[in-house]
Structures are given as C-alpha cells and as structure tokens.
Amino acid sequence: MDNLDKLEAQSVYILREAYREFKNLVMLWSIGKDSTVLLWLVRKAFFGHVPLPLLHIDTHFKIPVMIEYRDRLARDWGLNMVYGENTEAIGNRETYPDGACDRIACCKKLKTEALKYTLAGEWPRYRFDHSKGRYIPDENKEQYTGVIVGVRADEEGSRSKERYFSPRDRENDWDVGDQPPELWNQFKTDFAPGTHVRIHPLLDWTELNIWEYIEREKIPVVSLYFNQGDGKRYRSLGCYPCTSPVDSEARTVSEIIAELRHGKFADVAERSGREQDKEDDGGLETLRREGYM
Amino acid sequence: MKTLSIENEIKEISDAADTRRGRLNIVITGHVDHGKSTVIGRLLADTGSLPRGRLEQVKTMCEKNAKPFEYAFLLDALKDERSQGITIDSARCFFKTKKRDYIVIDAPGHVEFLKNMVTGAARAEAALLVICASEGIQENSRRHGYLVSMLGIRQVVILLNKMDLVNYDQLVYDRLVSEYGKFLSELNVTPVSFIPISAREGVNITAASKEMPWYRGLTLLEQLDGFQQQKGKEYLPLRFPLQDVYKFTRKNDDRRILAGTIETGIVRVGDEVIFLPSHKRSRIRSIEAFNVPRKTEAGAGEAIGVTIETQIYIKAGEIMVKPGETMPRINSRIKSNIFWMGKSPLIKGKTYKMKLATSRVNVSVAEILHVLDAVDLRMNYHKQQLDRHDVGEVILESVKPVAFDYASVIEGTARFVLVDNYEIAGGGTIIEEIDNGETLLEKHIHEREIAWDKGFVTAVDRFNRYKHTSKFIVLTGEAYDEVTSFAKELERKLFLDGYHTYYIGLNNVISGIGSDTRNIGRDAGDSIMRLGELARIITDSGQILITALTGVDDYDLEILKLLNEPAEIIVINVGPAAFSRFNVDLEIPDDNNLDVAIGDIYELLKKKEVIVEYYI
Numbered sequence: 079m080d081n082l083d084k085l086e087a088q089s090v091y092i093l094r095e096a097y098r099e100f101k102n103l104v105m106l107w108s109i110g111k112d113s114t115v116l117l118w119l120v121r122k123a124f125f126g127h128v129p130l131p132l133l134h135i136d137t138h139f140k141i142p143v144m145i146e147y148r149d150r151l152a153r154d155w156g157l158n159m160v161y162g163e164n165t166e167a168i169g170n171r172e173t174y175p176d177g178a179c180d181r182i183a184c185c186k187k188l189k190t191e192a193l194k195y196t197l198a199g200e201w202p203r204y205r206f207d208h209s210k211g212r213y214i215p216d217e218n219k220e221q222y223t224g225v226i227v228g229v230r231a232d233e234e235g236s237r238s239k240e241r242y243f244s245p246r247d248r249e250n251d252w253d254v255g256d257q258p259p260e261l262w263n264q265f266k267t268d269f270a271p272g273t274h275v276r277i278h279p280l281l282d283w284t285e286l287n288i289w290e291y292i293e294r295e296k297i298p299v300v301s302l303y304f305n306q307g308d309g310k311r312y313r314s315l316g317c318y319p320c321t322s323p324v325d326s327e328a329r330t331v332s333e334i335i336a337e338l339r340h341g342k343f344a345d346v347a348e349r350s351g352r353e354q355d356k357e358d359d360g361g362l363e364t365l366r367r368e369g370y371m
Numbered sequence: 372m373k374t375l376s377i378e379n380e381i382k383e384i385s386d387a388a389d390t391r392r393g394r395l396n397i398v399i400t401g402h403v404d405h406g407k408s409t410v411i412g413r414l415l416a417d418t419g420s421l422p423r424g425r426l427e428q429v430k431t432m433c434e435k436n437a438k439p440f441e442y443a444f445l446l447d448a449l450k451d452e453r454s455q456g457i458t459i460d461s462a463r464c465f466f467k468t469k470k471r472d473y474i475v476i477d478a479p480g481h482v483e484f485l486k487n488m489v490t491g492a493a494r495a496e497a498a499l500l501v502i503c504a505s506e507g508i509q510e511n512s513r514r515h516g517y518l519v520s521m522l523g524i525r526q527v528v529i530l531l532n533k534m535d536l537v538n539y540d541q542l543v544y545d546r547l548v549s550e551y552g553k554f555l556s557e558l559n560v561t562p563v564s565f566i567p568i569s570a571r572e573g574v575n576i577t578a579a580s581k582e583m584p585w586y587r588g589l590t591l592l593e594q595l596d597g598f599q600q601q602k603g604k605e606y607l608p609l610r611f612p613l614q615d616v617y618k619f620t621r622k623n624d625d626r627r628i629l630a631g632t633i634e635t636g637i638v639r640v641g642d643e644v645i646f647l648p649s650h651k652r653s654r655i656r657s658i659e660a661f662n663v664p665r666k667t668e669a670g671a672g673e674a675i676g677v678t679i680e681t682q683i684y685i686k687a688g689e690i691m692v693k694p695g696e697t698m699p700r701i702n703s704r705i706k707s708n709i710f711w712m713g714k715s716p717l718i719k720g721k722t723y724k725m726k727l728a729t730s731r732v733n734v735s736v737a738e739i740l741h742v743l744d745a746v747d748l749r750m751n752y753h754k755q756q757l758d759r760h761d762v763g764e765v766i767l768e769s770v771k772p773v774a775f776d777y778a779s780v781i782e783g784t785a786r787f788v789l790v791d792n793y794e795i796a797g798g799g800t801i802i803e804e805i806d807n808g809e810t811l812l813e814k815h816i817h818e819r820e821i822a823w824d825k826g827f828v829t830a831v832d833r834f835n836r837y838k839h840t841s842k843f844i845v846l847t848g849e850a851y852d853e854v855t856s857f858a859k860e861l862e863r864k865l866f867l868d869g870y871h872t873y874y875i876g877l878n879n880v881i882s883g884i885g886s887d888t889r890n891i892g893r894d895a896g897d898s899i900m901r902l903g904e905l906a907r908i909i910t911d912s913g914q915i916l917i918t919a920l921t922g923v924d925d926y927d928l929e930i931l932k933l934l935n936e937p938a939e940i941i942v943i944n945v946g947p948a949a950f951s952r953f954n955v956d957l958e959i960p961d962d963n964n965l966d967v968a969i970g971d972i973y974e975l976l977k978k979k980e981v982i983v984e985y986y987i
C-alpha cells in the first residue's frame with residue numbers, strides 16, 4: 079500500500095465508524111476540493127453509495143459556478159442534498175462588504191450561526207427533490223448528532239490539534255483544552271444528549287495528497303481551481319468578497335500537482351488567499367471554537 | 372502553454388513516485404520545559420519544511436508582544452498555549468527528508484494533559500523522549516517512558532537536550548544514559564539510542580556536532596531516517612474485525628457486504644472463514660471495493676468488504692479468521708494492563724463499555740491486582756481502584772465471551788479502551804486469559820436464586836390448575852418476519868387450546884423495561900439479559916413464554932438458558948441451521964407451511980411433556 083492507499087483506508091475506516099455509531103449523520107459539503115474528495119471517500123466506504131445527507135451552508139456569496147456544480151453532482155450521483163442559510167442576516171444585509179459588518183462578523187453570521195441552527199434543525203433546511211428537480215423545504219427537523227467535516231491538520235494551527243472525532247457541546251463550542259483521548263483507532267462515539275460530534279476523516283491529508291488523489295481517482299472538481307486562460311485560478315474556495323484567485327498557469331490536475339510539489343506554491347500556505355485568517359491573530363481559532371468549519 | 376521550467380520537469384519525473392514515498396508517524400514528548408517544541412521547531416526550520424512566511428510571521432508576533440523569538444513558538448499555534456507556555460494538545464506537523472515524509476506529533480509533557488500525550492503517542496511508530504541535560508530525569512520522563520512501553524512503541528530514542536547548558540559535558544551525558552537506561556530496562560524498553568543535542572543551538576539536529584567530538588553516533592535526522600516502518604502484518608494470521616454489515620438497496624444493489632479493515636493477514640476469494648466468537652462458518656464469494664479493478668485478494672491495512680457464500684447472520688464486532696491459522700482466544704475473563712485517564716476512578720465491581728477492535732462489550736472489573744501509582748510511581752498491591760493517570764493490572768469479565776489475541780502475538784486485537792459515562796477513560800492491553808472460577812453470570816444466578824422470594828403457590832399447584840408445565844420457547848432464524856409470525860401463531864394456537872401463554876418481542880424489552888438505560892447501554896447483550904430475567908419470572912408463574920429472535924448466537928442462547936433456569940428452555944430454529952454448539956430442539960425448514968410447522972412444534976411440546984396427551 080502506498081501513502082495514498084493508507085490515507086484512503088484510514089478515512090474509510092473513520093467514515094464507516096461514524097456511519098455505524100451515529101443515527102443522525104450528515105456530511106458538510108462545501109463544494110471545495112477537500113470535501114469533494116471526502117464525498118468520493120464516502121462512495122469508497124459504502125461501495126458506490128452515499129447513504130447519508132450532504133449539507134451545504136449557502137451564504138449567497140458563493141461563486142455561482144460552485145452552486146451549479148453542486149446541483150449537477152447532486153443530480154448525477156443521486157445525492158441527498160440539503161442546504162441551509164441565515165435568511166435574516168442575508169435579508170438585512172448584515173454582510174461584508176455591502177453591509178455594516180466586518181469580515182469576521184460576516185463569517186460568524188453567514189457560516190457559523192447558519193451552520194449551528196441548521197444542524198440543530200431550528201432553522202429551515204431545503205432538500206433537493208429529485209423528482210421535481212429543485213429544492214423543497216425539508217420536513218426532517220431532527221438535530222444532526224454526527225457531522226462529518228473535511229478539515230485537514232495542515233491547513234492552519236487550530237486544525238492541527240483536532241481529533242478524528244471531536245465533541246461539541248450544546249452551544250457548538252469546541253473545548254480545545256479538554257479533548258477526548260484517541261488511541262488505537264478507538265474514537266469518541268458515545269455522547270450526551272444535546273451534544274454532537276464532529277468527524278474529521280481527512281485530518282492526515284495534505285493539500286498535495288488531495289490533488290494526487292483527485293488525479294488518481296479522476297474525481298470531478300469545480301472548474302474554478304483551474305486557470306481558464308486569464309492566468310488565474312483559485313487555490314481555496316470560499317465567498318467571492320473574501321477569496322481571491324492566485325496567479326497560476328495550471329490548467330490541469332497534474333499541472334496543479336507540479337506547482338505544489340516544486341513550483342511556486344511549494345512552500346506557500348494554501349489559505350493565503352483567505353482574508354478572514356488575517357483579520358486578527360488567531361481569528362480562525364476563535365471562529366472554530368464557536369463552530370466554524 | 373508551457374508552465375514548468377525544464378528543471379522542474381526533471382524533478383517531477385524523478386519524483387513521480389512521490390505518493391509511494393513512505394510516511395512515518397513519530398511522537399515527541401518529555402517533561403515540561405525540557406524543550407521538545409524547540410526540537411520540532413528546529414526540525415521544521417532546518418529541513419526547510421515551514422510554509423513560506425511562517426518564520427517571519429512568528430518573529431513579527433514576538434516583536435509585537437516584546438518576547439524573544441523561540442523555535443517553540445512555531446508550533447504553539449494556539450493562543451492559550453502561547454500565553455501559558457506549555458503544549459496542551461498533540462499537534463501534528465509535517466516535514467520531509469530526502470528519504471520520506473514525517474508527521475511529528477507534538478505530545479504535551481504536562482501531567483494534566485496526559486490523555487493528549489497518549490492520543491499522540493498511540494498514533495506513532497517511533498518515539499522521541501526529550502530530557503533536559505541540566506535538569507535531569509523528572510517525574511514525567513519516567514511516566515512517559517512507561518506509557519510509551521505500554522502503548523507498544525518499539526522504536527524509542529532519548530534526546531538529551533540543552534547540552535549547551537552543561538558545557539557539552541560527556542560525564543553528564545554518560546550519567547543520564549546509565550540512569551534512564553536502567554529505568555527503561557525495568558520496563559523492558561531498550562532504546563535505539565541516546566543522542567546529546569542542543570535544539571536551541573541546532574547541535575546534532577541536522578548536522579553533526581563540533582561541540583561534542585566525543586559523540587560518534589547519529590544526528591537526530593539520521594536517526595529518524597534510520598527508523599523502520601512496520602512491515603509484515605500480512606504474514607500474520609488473518610484478523611478481519613467486522614466493522615459493519617451493509618445492504619444498500621439503491622440501484623438494485625443486492626450485495627450483502629461485510630465491511631472492515633484487515634488488521635493482519637490476507638484474505639482471498641474462495642477462502643473458508645470462521646467468524647468469532649459466534650463460530651459461524653462460510654466461504655468468501657467476492658472481495659468488494661469501489662472504483663478499482665476486480666480484486667481476488669486483499670491484505671493487512673486494506674479497508675474492504677467481502678460477500679460470503681451462505682446466508683448467515685453475522686454481526687458487526689465479530690472477527691473473521693481462517694481455519695488452519697492460529698486462532699484468537701475466546702474467553703469472558705481477561706487479565707489486562709490498564710492506564711486510566713478518567714475523571715472518576717476505575718472501581719472494582721463497576722461495569723464499563725469495552726471497545727476492542729470493532730466489538731463493544733460490557734465488562735466489569737473483577738479484580739485489581741496491583742497499581743502503579745501516578746503520584747509516587749511506586750507499585751501498590753493493596754489499592755482497589757485506579758485513579759486518574761494510574762496504571763494497573765486488572766481482571767475484566769464480560770457476560771458473553773470475547774474474541775481477542777495476546778498483545779505479544781497480534782496487537783490490533785489485543786488492545787482496547789474502556790468507556791465511562793460517554794468518555795474514553797482508559798486504555799488497555801490484554802496479557803492473558805483466565806480460565807478458572809465461577810463466571811460472572813453463574814455468580815449472578817447463584818446469588819439471585821438464594822435471594823429469590825417465593826410465594827405460597829407451588830409449581831405443582833400451578834400444574835394442577837393449568838394442566839401443563841411452564842416453558843420458555845425461543846424461535847430463532849434469519850427471516851425476522853417469518854420467525855415472528857411463527858411465534859405469534861404458536862401463541863394464538865396454544866391460547867385457543869387453553870394454555871396459559873404469552874408472546875413477547877425483543878423490542879418490547881428494549882423499549883419497555885430496558886428504556887431506563889437505553890441511551891447509555893445500547894448493548895444488545897443487555898436486552899438478552901433482561902429477556903432472560905423476564906423469562907425466569909414468567910416461567911416461574913407457570914406460563915409458557917414465547918419469543919422470536921433473529922441474529923442471536925450460541926452464547927445468547929446459553930445466557931437465556933441459564934437465566935431461565937430452573938424452568939426449561941426450548942429452542943426452535945426456522946430456516947438454515949445457524950448454531951454450532953447450542954443444541955437446538957427443533958429445526959424447521961423455512962419453506963414449511965405454517966400449519967405443518969405448528970404441528971411439528973406441538974409434537975415437540977408433547978415429547979417435552981409440556982402438553983399432556985389427554986388434554987389435547
């Protein structure tokens with residue numbers, strides 16, 4: 079088994095463990111490359127099937143191509159696709175940069191809060207109805223108790239301390255100082271009512287591993303990752319006001335891999351195009367403790 | 372458009388095997404302030420593994436906060452760690468050498484964060500223990516040595532750090548080597564090497580030391596590249612712990628897939644296999660995986676699925692093995708080494724959920740043999756509980772037997788964790804099985820019968836009134852609907868014929884009398900126990916209790932039989948025979964029609980003298 083085989087096997091093991099132990103399981107799908115690899119790993123774990131709902135938090139600031147791609151894959155793969163949003167903040171323009179709101183506060187409202195209340199089932203969820211070909215209000219209002227998330231330890235400091243199975247309390251808070259032990263592939267799968275567990279199957283993957291796996295498995299990813307002829311591509315995807323493309327000529331997966339291995343990005347942090355990380359020292363950690371992905 | 376320079380292209384070709392590069396997990400730990408974060412910071416910086424800008428970013432932050440720069444800050448990415456100056460959790464960092472990629476797990480030294488240290492160390496194939504040359508061996512240096520040995524890490528290197536503070540003195544080095552080496556040998560740990568270093572000054576990290584000409588051993592980096600990756604697991608006997616059984620019906624998928632990750636050994640299509648502890652047997656029909664060419668074999672480490680040739684009910688948690696290879700042990704009593712991380716102590720007599728490979732079993736603490744006290748690190752032979760951070764030798768007992776190996780044979784199926792009140796509170800390794808003595812169940816039944824409070828009406832009185840003896844009739848089989856309807860028909864027929872009878876489903880037990888513990892236990896074994904106790908009461912009242920069970924094994928039936936005593940149990944299996952040890956009273960083919968089947972059951976009941984002949 080090579081390195082990718084081992085990473086894949088460990089992720090599959092974690093996914094199966096989650097599926098076995100959590101009745102109300104959901105996977106967050108951000109449409110980005112990591113969670114798309116994760117979606118592929120779900121198909122690996124369950125022999126081609128995707129036996130759990132996928133949740134997307136729609137900020138309405140996502141690049142339109144991302145939403146088109148989401149719905150196309152939902153149709154093609156017969157996914158149980160669900161989205162949620164902070165309708166009120168979007169309606170009242172409590173957003174950045176068009177409202178009276180900074181980046182961190184905007185992230186908090188459109189992502190952290192939307193996620194919290196959507197997971198809890200307190201805010202409306204919309205489910206893709208395959209027979210109608212559009213989203214309809216989801217009648218399932220149960221709290222999701224197991225939430226699969228595609229974070230990687232190498233992304234930034236706070237993520238390097240995550241567990242594969244990481245508990246969140248009633249307020250969605252992450253207690254970094256008091257995390258459960260994980261040993262010999264035994265994880266925290268017992269939890270008190272009201273709490274939930276975040277599950278991180280991609281923790282050991284690096285950005286380069288992700289692209290190597292996309293290449294090996296021929297996983298379809300959104301076109302924004304590639305240079306479309308203007309010498310720019312996205313390295314990390316988010317909302318358009320806070321995510322900028324990087325200068326790059328890479329048009330294919332193998333060109334991206336070359337760029338990451340030896341090219342201009344060999345030692346440049348992936349989230350360098352994400353502005354919320356820079357706002358204050360440790361800004362992302364603060365967001366993550368409150369439930370940011 | 373050409374995007375790569377020729378130089379990069381050549382590099383890429385030579386690195387085409389990048390994904391086949393090895394990756395080694397190493398853990399680094401040590402007493403507080405002995406400098407392990409500095410060691411990692413150095414490794415990252417000196418091997419050029421830091422993201423561009425990170426070094427400058429941390430240096431700027433130090434200037435802003437008027438603190439001198441330290442390599443350790445590169446690691447302590449979280450705010451509260453920087454302010455407290457100690458590592459609280461195992462963080463992972465990545466770096467690479469020419470030989471391979473590394474994940475360094477930075478495990479906290481502080482005793483309060485021991486469970487984080489354990490988390491880090493349990494993922495590692497090699498360990499670096501850092502000891503400050505000027506401060507010498509401290510409490511945690513010993514504790515970490517002990518845990519590393521318990522966690523089964525075989526490649527251990529001791530880094531004697533801060534040699535600059537002792538003027539690179541060989542005498543200090545020799546004294547520590549002898550002192551700590553002696554301690555480790557008591558734990559049966561033989562370190563690979565002792566390396567004198569100064570992480571702050573970069574001595575003996577990536578480059579050989581000019582300061583210590585007396586040291587002729589490897590540098591840290593050379594030592595890391597010298598570590599071996601664990602190999603050869605496929606040559607051990609097959610252990611395939613079943614993680615789950617899938618039957619996805621979408622797109623007309625009719626496969627029933629037994630999924631799991633192969634711990635050791637190799638499995639091939641056509642292999643005969645045994646599932647333990649149920650002892651069910653079958654043969655491998657296919658090996659399943661998504662988006663790969665058809666597989667005919669799979670080996671250790673692979674997360675796969677298999678389908679088998681016969682329709683038998685197999686539960687998650689069983690271990691699939693091959694006949695002819697060394698078998699796992701099967702026992703309900705084990706002697707183990709446990710280290711405790713729970714907020715409340717491990718107490719004799721208390722029940723915990725044990726997770727061993729993919730099985731989950733409730734175990735109770737039968738004996739605490741001795742305890743290595745966390746505070747004074749001395750052996751205590753009288754202590755009857757394990758406090759937080761204690762390590763002890765403990766005998767555990769389960770109601771149903773568990774399949775396992777000895778840690779000295781196959782580690783993956785010899786290690787377990789104990790869950791106390793939702794939390795993983797302890798980790799343990801199995802030393803051996805214990806064969807003698809009354810089992811937990813026998814002891815329980817013995818005590819129960821002594822305490823049983825009888826009324827004035829005797830079994831004979833009841834027989835004279837009811838004209839039949841009491842019995843516990845268990846119908847088993849694979850097809851839930853069929854077995855259940857047989858059982859309900861039997862109840863109706865007996866009732867119409869004047870018998871005192873009652874049907875109970877396992878669900879009534881789970882959501883009824885078991886509801887008080889439903890959120891905690893979630894263990895099917897508990898429901899079997901409750902059903903058995905209920906049977907004891909109802910058969911004592913002179914009635915015929917009927918139930919239908921699917922997915923039970925020999926041990927479940929044995930438990931029901933024992934719990935129901937002194938009344939008799941009758942087991943009727945519908946469909947393919949499923950039990951290898953328990954003597955089933957009647958086998959009914961599943962294509963039998965209902966009336967014929969009920970007729971057969973009546974015949975059996977007559978033989979068993981439940982139904983008195985003249986009464987029919």
